[in-house]
Amino acid sequence: MRYIRGFRDGAAAAALAKLLAAEVDPQREYHLMEFCGGHTHAIFRYGVEDLLPGNIRLVHGPGCPVCVLAVPRLDAAIELARRPEVTLVSYGDMLRVPASRRQSLLKARAQGADVRMAYSALEALEVAVAHPEREVVFFAIGFETTTPATAYLVLEAQRLGLANFSVYCNHVVTPAAIQSILDSPEVREWGQVRVDGFIGPSHVSAVIGSRPYEYFAQEYQRPVVIAGFEPLDVLQAVRMLVQQLNAGRARVENQFTRGVLREGNRKAQSLVAEVFELRSSFEWRGLGALPYSGLRIKSAFAEFDAERRFAMQFQAVPENAACQCPAIIRGVKKPTDCAIFGSVCTPRNPIGSCMVSAEGACSAYYKYRRRPEPAAV
Amino acid sequence: MCLAVPVRVAAVLGNQWVEIEVGGVHSRISTALIDEVAVGDYVIVHAGFAITRLDIEEAEKSLALFDEIAGHLGEAVDALHPRLP
Numbered sequence: 064m065r066y067i068r069g070f071r072d073g074a075a076a077a078a079l080a081k082l083l084a085a086e087v088d089p090q091r092e093y094h095l096m097e098f099c100g101g102h103t104h105a106i107f108r109y110g111v112e113d114l115l116p117g118n119i120r121l122v123h124g125p126g127c128p129v130c131v132l133a134v135p136r137l138d139a140a141i142e143l144a145r146r147p148e149v150t151l152v153s154y155g156d157m158l159r160v161p162a163s164r165r166q167s168l169l170k171a172r173a174q175g176a177d178v179r180m181a182y183s184a185l186e187a188l189e190v191a192v193a194h195p196e197r198e199v200v201f202f203a204i205g206f207e208t209t210t211p212a213t214a215y216l217v218l219e220a221q222r223l224g225l226a227n228f229s230v231y232c233n234h235v236v237t238p239a240a241i242q243s244i245l246d247s248p249e250v251r252e253w254g255q256v257r258v259d260g261f262i263g264p265s266h267v268s269a270v271i272g273s274r275p276y277e278y279f280a281q282e283y284q285r286p287v288v289i290a291g292f293e294p295l296d297v298l299q300a301v302r303m304l305v306q307q308l309n310a311g312r313a314r315v316e317n318q319f320t321r322g323v324l325r326e327g328n329r330k331a332q333s334l335v336a337e338v339f340e341l342r343s344s345f346e347w348r349g350l351g352a353l354p355y356s357g358l359r360i361k362s363a364f365a366e367f368d369a370e371r372r373f374a375m376q377f378q379a380v381p382e383n384a385a386c387q388c389p390a391i392i393r394g395v396k397k398p399t400d401c402a403i404f405g406s407v408c409t410p411r412n413p414i415g416s417c418m419v420s421a422e423g424a425c426s427a428y429y430k431y432r433r434r435p436e437p438a439a440v
Numbered sequence: 441m442c443l444a445v446p447v448r449v450a451a452v453l454g455n456q457w458v459e460i461e462v463g464g465v466h467s468r469i470s471t472a473l474i475d476e477v478a479v480g481d482y483v484i485v486h487a488g489f490a491i492t493r494l495d496i497e498e499a500e501k502s503l504a505l506f507d508e509i510a511g512h513l514g515e516a517v518d519a520l521h522p523r524l525p
Binding site: 215 | 447491
């Protein structure tokens with residue numbers, strides 16, 4: 064399709080790389096964070112890094128919802144799925160994520176729990192309608208791209224008067240995560256992570272718009288360029304960031320004009336606002352408890368809130384000592400810094416969430432970087 | 441998780457449902473999150489829902505810009521080598 068293939072054109076990529084090479088200031092370094100795991104994968108899959116001048120470094124961000132889900136919240140989902148009356152419906156990635164005590168939803172399913180994988184959130188509703196005798200719980204995770212669909216489910220469940228459907232809400236918000244990175248001691252004090260600018264997410268921004276980034280672009284003086292998920296989009300966004308940094312500007316710019324408006328998708332936003340409210344604090348894997356960074360279901364929809372309906376409990380557990388996921392999520396370490404990367408921890412036998420998800424940094428490194436680089440032609 | 445794809449609306453089924461076609465496979469998606477669409481419109485689809493409309497005019501502008509850059513610099517090489525996982 065023209066609107067996919069057109070943005071993967073190799074000759075245009077070569078030309079953009081040439082322009083970029085002429086535009087960078089050789090006297091300085093550019094550390095750019097791609098927030099979103101979708102960008103991480105596009106960058107690796109198309110070898111975008113190989114086209115960048117050596118003084119541009121890409122830092123991988125925490126934009127992988129499966130990766131940032133705190134282990135106690137996954138443990139609680141597994142416990143819920145083990146209840147004999149419960150059918151738990153979840154997006155596929157989540158099933159293989161290792162929880163504590165070497166458990167996962169997939170293992171729970173093998174042991175008899177009714178866990179189902181959905182491609183569309185609507186499938187959860189269909190299961191609830193088809194099985195009125197079951198307590199159907201939708202395990203909702205994701206950033207703003209996914210949240211409106213969950214809001215729609217809750218409203219539909221209410222309209223249909225479904226008494227056997229609820230949502231276990233783990234939705235998180237992007238701007239809070241970006242701000243926490245900028246506020247983290249690694250960035251502010253220790254200087255371990257340097258982030259000069261952000262490649263902003265495409266589809267999250269299609270929903271929330273570009274406006275929410277304006278505050279911290281100005282406050283923290285870091286430019287943000289919202290970019291599409293194709294390789295030409297990423298290259299162009301890198302150019303736009305380099306141009307801003309060279310000129311000493313820190314603005315929000317939109318490269319993904321075909322999908323993002325400044326005000327975003329108002330209809331989706333109003334559905335989200337109707338059903339969800341911000342939690343005062345939410346626990347992220349790797350980033351800790353972040354204020355106003357997660358959503359919960361409003362009390363008007365309490366009957367559809369699995370946390371209330373099943374009085375779910377969360378117990379702190381120690382992280383696997385060898386797994387470096389938390390540091391990788393913060394951008395402090397690279398997957399290759401982890402002792403078990405590619406040996407003990409592989410996509411087939413993942414130890415950490417970053418190896419599971421198609422958006423995790425470890426999975427991207429493993430898929431595209433474990434073989435030696437092809438010789439230059 | 442946030443991956444989404446642009447698709448063309450093949451048929452409007454009513455009641456906020458449309459049919460799309462990707463690589464010969466037809467499926468049904470919900471347009472409950474966006475304003476009304478018509479056959480031939482492009483939308484960006486994520487997990488069974490259209491999350492936004494694809495603005496064709498803007499897409500064409502971006503493509504024209506890339507074409508122009510490629511044309512000016514006269515590069516005939518293909519710099520992208522997708523790696524198979």
